Amino acid sequence: MKKIRDERLILRNLNNIRIAFIVQTIGIIAILGYDLVTKGMEGMTSNPLWIVFLITAVVLGYLSMNISVEHETGEKSPKRGLWISISVLIAITLGVGILVALSDGFGMLDGVIFGGIIFVCGIVPIFYIYHLRKKQNEELEDE
Template sequence: MKKIKDERLIVQNLKNIRVAFIIQTLGILSLLVYDGLQNGILHAYENPLWFIFILTAVVLGYLNLKISVDVYDNKRENLVPYYIIPLGSFLLGGVFTLIVTAGPDGNLQSGLLVGSVVGLVFFLTFTYGHYLVKKRNEE
């Protein structure tokens, strides 16, 4: 297969991939909704398609993060000092730990698990965003 060199064909190919991705995502979502209506919402969460749907959304979010950083026109943005990111993620994780622990079915173990996951996801996302903005400012 030859490599496409014409930019118009490259753009058209990307548009075709986008349409196929949208159709695939709508198909997965409709199967999950159908499964949830037939067997209950908890059964839909146990379906492996749910994991694929969530994983696809997370990957798409991280890929769009790089694009959203490049959209800004300001050449020199004031970056938040990096030490704020771990501090904020620790505080956010602590808040979620308290919320889950204080809930009706909450215990300390589940609270720590939810707080750790939320804090880690917050930390990784904002660290990556900080890195992209810093790299763009250096160029």
């Protein structure tokens, strides 16, 4: 098969892929929905499609950050944003950690684990956004 060089066909091909992605996502949601109804939450999450769905959602979320950063208006200091986000994340982490540790049936260790998971999950996108903002600022300075 010849490689497509025509820009119009490349665009149309991308559009076709988008349609296929929508159909695929609807299919996955339908299968997971069926599993949820027939086998319950456990049955749904044990389906490998659940992992595929989650990974796709995470990748899409990260790719969307690329666009939302470019959509931001006004000059934002990446460092200031980074420190604000980290402070908020630490506050949330401590709050959740303490609440979990104080809950019935959970110990100190559970609080640390819950807080740690939230911290790690939060710090990655924060640094990614920081990296994107820094890159964008550097590009603006080049102009």
